[in-house]
Amino acid sequence: MATGQQSSDGLMKWGLVAPALLLLIGLNIFPLAYNIRLSFTKATLTQAPADHEAVGGRNYARIFKADESNRYAAALRTTARFVLMAVSIELLLGYLLALSLKPRFPGKSVVLLVFLIPMMLSPAVMALFWNLIYDEEFGVLNQALRFVGFASVPGWKTDTAVKFYTILMIDVWMWTPFMMLISMAALNAIPDYIYEAAEIDRARRWTVFRRITLPMSAPLLILAALLRTTDALKQFDYVMAITGPNDPATETLSTLMYQVMFRNFKVGLGSAYAIVVLVIVIAVATLFIRYLDRLREQEHAL
Amino acid sequence: MTSQPFLEICNLCKTFGGIKALDDVSFSVAEDELLVVLGPTGAGKTTLLRALVGLEQPDSGSITRRGEDLARMSPAERDMSLVFQNFSLYPDWSVRKNLEFPLRAPGRRESSADIRERVSTVCGMLKITHLLERKANRLSGGEMQRVTIGRAIVRRPQLFLMDEPLTNLDAKLREELRVELAVLRRQLKTPMIYVTHDQAEALSMADRILVLAEGRILQTGSPREIYEQPISPVVARQLGQPAINIFQAHHDHRSLLTADGTVIATGLSKGAAPTCVVGIRPENIAIRGGATPATVEVVEDMGASKIILARWGDQHLHAIVGKDCTVRSGDQIFPIADSTRIVIWEEGALARASRP
Structure with a gap:
């Protein structure tokens, strides 16, 4: 009887786990395994699976080829530059905004609301609006520049040296409010009495900032930076709207993958590239999780 | 100086x-x-x-x-x-x-x-x-x-x-x-x-x-x-732990009584107002020798001393006694306050005190 009880318990366990397990296998594990298999073939979108031609590691070799004209490495560099610049500019601007908005003043809530609007909008739609704003002939931006007296106006979407920054500016506009919001939460969490104690101790303003404000708001700032990093790594919308894919000056991981897979139909090569991107994302995610663990440890220590 | x-x-x-x-x-x-x-x-x-x-x-x-x-x-x-x-x-x-x-x-x-x-x-x-x-x-x-x-x-x-x-x-x-x-x-x-x-x-x-x-x-x-x-x-x-006992009281000759006739203290000097509010610290109450009986409700042993909570007429009473006191809950005691250590306030002090 005891064994009967046990086996029915086991059945129950499997019964409960099965749906989730099937979904996991069907939607995550099988596609991943199939993707890995594809990455070692020269498959195209129109071929039947039986016709896939194995090419060994040649797809990977192509991605990692040390060559000036290697567009895969170039896209990786562009993305890294984009992430680094976007996240640091947004963090800095957002933190400065939060610091300057800390004192109470009349109309503060209205000002805050205005600052937060970009974050509430859809990135894809905003990218299309920015595309209009940046239009070289009819765009609001260049018209305004001409109006204030600039003889030559930049080719926001065509100049190879400018394009990248055009896209960067959209991201900064869109996500600085997010950094500001997190920064404000971090600043508000610092209790007043610590500042008051410092005031009685005759601390300089810089010391107060350096020794109280910054260290006590840092954990949340790092968290915000990590969140933004994972998001910026996926940059796709703004590039598609401003330059479209297949532009060497602005090609990112996502747009290149799109180009290889859905424009050139090179499924094998695209799969290999997807695997490389996956590894990068896992690395960033690991960093992120490690950091969260450390935060939790610190809380336990207190 | x-x-x-x-x-x-x-x-x-x-x-x-x-x-x-x-x-x-x-x-x-x-x-x-x-x-x-x-x-x-x-x-x-x-x-x-x-x-x-x-x-x-x-x-x-x-x-x-x-x-x-x-x-x-x-x-x-x-x-x-x-x-x-x-x-x-x-x-x-x-x-x-x-x-x-x-x-x-x-x-x-x-x-x-x-x-x-x-x-x-x-x-x-x-x-x-x-x-x-x-x-x-x-x-x-x-x-x-x-x-x-x-x-x-x-x-x-x-x-x-x-x-x-x-x-x-x-x-x-x-x-x-x-x-x-x-x-x-x-x-x-x-x-x-x-x-x-x-x-x-x-x-x-x-x-x-x-x-x-x-x-x-x-x-x-x-x-x-x-x-x-x-x-x-x-x-x-x-101040004080347990808190001071506070009663509404009146003078009858040289004794202090509450409205229900509980005798709080005797042998007071004359000259006080006929009705008043009195405060008695728990340590200034003896549990023997009084005129009105009280029923012990709780005895708290604090180690060095014991705290007695008793029902004394219509009042609750806290008293501190020595650690060797053997009184238990349910027992009857006859409390009496030390007349030299009673704090006496004018009538109405209590009403003012409880005002929000």
Whole structure:
């Protein structure tokens, strides 16, 4: 009887786990395994699976080829530059905004609301609006520049040296409010009495900032930076709207993958590239999780 | 020897949105005195300290130190140190840097050797030498508060202000630190204003107690005075554990009786008002020799003594008896108050006391 009880318990366990397990296998594990298999073939979108031609590691070799004209490495560099610049500019601007908005003043809530609007909008739609704003002939931006007296106006979407920054500016506009919001939460969490104690101790303003404000708001700032990093790594919308894919000056991981897979139909090569991107994302995610663990440890220590 | 007081506070008022946090508060602090401000939550204790240190601007009134008006001085210029109820250390600095900080502040020029010397003296006093290199956010609550107190002491201010510094610590640590703090202050010979709602702290530490409620000073005096001659039932209830017994009573010849005829005390001197409110400390009640019986409800054994809660006519009664007393709950006792130690207030004191 005891064994009967046990086996029915086991059945129950499997019964409960099965749906989730099937979904996991069907939607995550099988596609991943199939993707890995594809990455070692020269498959195209129109071929039947039986016709896939194995090419060994040649797809990977192509991605990692040390060559000036290697567009895969170039896209990786562009993305890294984009992430680094976007996240640091947004963090800095957002933190400065939060610091300057800390004192109470009349109309503060209205000002805050205005600052937060970009974050509430859809990135894809905003990218299309920015595309209009940046239009070289009819765009609001260049018209305004001409109006204030600039003889030559930049080719926001065509100049190879400018394009990248055009896209960067959209991201900064869109996500600085997010950094500001997190920064404000971090600043508000610092209790007043610590500042008051410092005031009685005759601390300089810089010391107060350096020794109280910054260290006590840092954990949340790092968290915000990590969140933004994972998001910026996926940059796709703004590039598609401003330059479209297949532009060497602005090609990112996502747009290149799109180009290889859905424009050139090179499924094998695209799969290999997807695997490389996956590894990068896992690395960033690991960093992120490690950091969260450390935060939790610190809380336990207190 | 009537010298000028160290600190003199005159007619201090402060209102927050229609609520009088401080209502015409006047008192003085002598050189080398530990003044405890005792009062319930919301009495205005913290506001008082914040006004003294300059974090809050009073609506009216003056604060002078040795004849010098402090009104226009910034908190830094006032040269007082304030210890908050919460730990207010620089989190990412070591204990050493936290302690050194007030000495390195702008406007102070002290040699490094001097600073090290003073930090190590303070560490010795507070027994935190072993924590010097540890980061402030890695300390336990008790350690943090020691360091916070150390930071207040190290720069030798003219006045210490303590805002319930021990409240967030556990009971054992609290009792330990309050003694140390009082001893330390005596060594430093610096006056201190110590704010608390803990009657035990007030009794054990104070040179003088100031009882504050709803922004008003109710009474000032030595701990003994306030304990034995409280001017009203409200003040009387602030001190003593268990709380003082308070009854509505009337005189009958030389005895005190409650409305139901319970005899509280006999053998009083004549001349008191016919009806009154009386306060009797639990230790001033004998449980034998009375005229009216009482039924024991609870006996609490406190180790060194026992606390009896009894029903005495229509009243509840707390009495403290010796540890060898064998009375148990359900027993009958005959309580009687020590007539020389009864506090008598005029009739109506109770009504005023219970007024919101």
